[in-house]
Amino acid sequence: xxxxxxxxxxxxxxxxxxxxxxxxxxxxxxxxxxxxxxxxxxxxxxxxxxxxxxxxxxxxxxxxxxxxxxxxxxxxxxxxxxxxxxxxxxxxxxxxxxxxxxxxxxxxxxxxxxxxxxxxxxxxxxxxxxxxxxxxxxxxxxxxxxxxxxxxxxxxxxxxxxxxxxxxxxxxxxxxxxxxxxxxxxxxxxxxx
Amino acid sequence: xxxxxxxxxxxxxxxxxxxxxxxxxxxxxxxxxxxxxxxxxxxxxxxxxxxxxxxxxxxxxxxxxxxxxxxxxxxxxxxxxxxxxxxxxxxxxxxxxxxxxxxxxxxxxxxxxxxxxxxxxxxxxxxxxxxxxxxxxxxxxxxxxxxxxxxxxxxxxxxxxxxxxxxxxxxxxxxxxxxxxxxxxxxxxxxxxxxxxxxxxxxxxxxxxxxxxxxxxxxxxxxxxxxxxxxxxxxxxxxxxxxxxxxxxxxxxxxxxxxxxxxxxxxxxxxxxxxxxxxxxxxxxxxxxxxxxxxxxxxxxxxxxxxxxxxxxxxxxxxxxxx
Numbered sequence: 447x448x449x450x451x452x453x454x455x456x457x458x459x460x461x462x463x464x465x466x467x468x469x470x471x472x473x474x475x476x477x478x479x480x481x482x483x484x485x486x487x488x489x490x491x492x493x494x495x496x497x498x499x500x501x502x503x504x505x506x507x508x509x510x511x512x513x514x515x516x517x518x519x520x521x522x523x524x525x526x527x528x529x530x531x532x533x534x535x536x537x538x539x540x541x542x543x544x545x546x547x548x549x550x551x552x553x554x555x556x557x558x559x560x561x562x563x564x565x566x567x568x569x570x571x572x573x574x575x576x577x578x579x580x581x582x583x584x585x586x587x588x589x590x591x592x593x594x595x596x597x598x599x600x601x602x603x604x605x606x607x608x609x610x611x612x613x614x615x616x617x618x619x620x621x622x623x624x625x626x627x628x629x630x631x632x633x634x635x636x637x638x639x
Numbered sequence: 640x641x642x643x644x645x646x647x648x649x650x651x652x653x654x655x656x657x658x659x660x661x662x663x664x665x666x667x668x669x670x671x672x673x674x675x676x677x678x679x680x681x682x683x684x685x686x687x688x689x690x691x692x693x694x695x696x697x698x699x700x701x702x703x704x705x706x707x708x709x710x711x712x713x714x715x716x717x718x719x720x721x722x723x724x725x726x727x728x729x730x731x732x733x734x735x736x737x738x739x740x741x742x743x744x745x746x747x748x749x750x751x752x753x754x755x756x757x758x759x760x761x762x763x764x765x766x767x768x769x770x771x772x773x774x775x776x777x778x779x780x781x782x783x784x785x786x787x788x789x790x791x792x793x794x795x796x797x798x799x800x801x802x803x804x805x806x807x808x809x810x811x812x813x814x815x816x817x818x819x820x821x822x823x824x825x826x827x828x829x830x831x832x833x834x835x836x837x838x839x840x841x842x843x844x845x846x847x848x849x850x851x852x853x854x855x856x857x858x859x860x861x862x863x864x865x866x867x868x869x870x871x872x873x874x875x876x877x878x879x880x881x882x883x884x885x886x887x888x889x890x891x892x893x894x895x896x897x898x899x900x901x902x903x904x905x906x907x908x909x910x911x912x913x914x915x916x917x918x919x920x921x922x923x924x925x926x927x928x929x930x931x932x933x934x935x936x937x938x939x940x941x942x943x944x945x946x947x948x949x950x951x952x953x954x955x956x957x958x959x960x961x962x
Contacts, residue, residue: 509786514749516784566849570776585746588776591839593853594813608812621780 479547483601486544490603493531493539493627497606497620500526507622521582524623528580536579539618539628548600548616549633555596556635567593568634574613577629583619587612692938693727698925702801703731706836706920707895708739708873709775713755716917717896719936724919725762727934731921734800735768736760739873739892740775740810740838742788747779756787759896771798773807775838775873780809797824803924804830808837810854810872818857825865831948832924833867840872840891842881844909846902848874862887868948869929877903877914878933880942884908888946892933894918913941 504522507515531538540548556564572587583589592609600609603618607627610617614634618627696703705724710717727733743755757764764770764787772788773795774780783790790796794809795817806824809817825833840848841855851874862870863885873893877900881889894917903912917936922929932943 507781507784507792509784509792511786512749513747513752513785516781517747517749519784520779520781562849563852570848585779589778589780589811591776591811591851594857595853597812597814598857602815605816608814624779624781 478543482541482543482547485541486539486547486601489539489541490601490607494604494606496530497527497623500530500623520622520624524582524620524625527620527623527625531580534579534628536628536630538579540616540630544601545630548630551599552596552616552633553635555593555599564635568636571614571634572612574615577612577615577617577626577631579626579628581626583610583617583624583626585624589619692940693730693921693934694932694940694943695730696732696923697928697930698923701923701925702803703733703921703923704800705733705736706739706871706890706892706922707736708838708871708891708893709741709876709897710738710759710895711741711743711751711755711777712896713744713751713759714896716898716936717755717759720895720917720919721759722762723934723936723938724760726938727921728763728766728768731923733768733921736763736770737805737807737836737871738770738772738788739836739871740773741777741873741893741897742772742775742782743779744777744896747782752785771805771807773837774809774811776811795820797828799830801924802830802926803832803834804828806833806835806867808835808858810837810839810851813854813857818861821858822861825861825867828865831926832869832929833865834869834871835862835867836871838872839874840879840889840893841870842884842889842908843872843875843891844879844881844903844906844912845875845877845891845899846904847876847899850908859885859887866948869946871920875899875902877912878918878920878941879903879909879913880911880931880933880944881908882910890920890931892918892920911942916941 500523503526504519507519510516559567571590575584575587590611592611597609603609606621608619608621610619611634614632614636615629616633617629619625620627707720707724743751745751760770769789770787772782772790774782780794782788783792783794790807794812795807797804797806799805806821808821839851839854841859842850867887869888869890871890871892873891875891875893876897877891877894879891896917898914898917900914903909903914913933913935918933918941921932921934928945928947930943930945933941935941
């Protein structure tokens, strides 16, 4: 009995030690940027599930001659999403750990542009508005172009979502529901004076 | 001399002075020499003196279409251009209209689609002439579900007419999906004429926006590789025909309802510019050649010419002018 107890104890200690080694190796081998982007993508995937659930609750949208049906559908989808994620807060998708990644991507992109290009880009951006998660993206605001080179550097998004810039803030916008899913403030550099 | 005579003379003098001042400071006549507008240089193109009108088609069974950009204001200018386009149908019966984005400015309530699209173009729509829209930065992407825009629920799409392939892009959001799609579609296209249309101009002499160098770095290599013949864009609120760039003809036609007067800055890109009135384009492709004409809100022909796909692609200028 004593011998078997020793064997069990030894086995347990060994298992714990091996687990610790593996965990240490895993931590050592993880690229923090990759981990942050992965965590962000997981949140995006969770949001897409919500979007799809909401999408299934409202009549499907096909081409129509009646623009009222398009706006009604957009509103219905937006409302359904709002209801499903009523407690959503800033940072739920744009996680704290992914923000430095986004900051770097955007700052690097702007740094590579000529002063003229930067100025032209910033002039195109719609003025800042008070942002709230789940708000309807104001229809009076243009959807400023997200520079193609910048899009290539930002983490890929599924078709349900897109990046947009308002003022100096980066948004995640639900394309069909026209709602602000999340945002990060003051990511876009100002024009140097 | 009586007081009355002096009074008449004094009035006459005032009128003459006013006329002289107006003549000295008013803009040059349409199509005439204007600040910031380069003279025409392409041998195959001619610039009208501003007194012409829509020209009839050159060939019987050619493909004909109209082009408008930045049209959806619901303002007076849009209605006037719309009326002019309807009138042009009698001379130049076009089969469809390309929309270069900013199709509906501002709010997009159901009534906005009526005021900013259906009414201004009711004469064209009444003749069952379809519109094919691309999205601008002022457009809700859900416009793709509006049937009269013929986007089949897609932000970017392609269609074919009489052996000409058209590629409508969403230049607001050139993500990887769209890039892959464009590469696939262009690669699969066997048509002799390939025409791309979208909102942001890859080349522009506009002071306000200028060339979209970001977008250009991504799509232009595809256009060159797959021999796109012509590209139509809006965004800049004027008309411009650019010197062929890397073998491709670029047109900007973004003044169907908005005008940024005097915004063209002469540069190495400009072949012909028109920034003193609203405008639209009429295009004809007869298999061998593409004939283009740009008309003002008043119906004046401000630019016209002919290009051929082979000619375009053999005048490639890899080191050509860039802004």
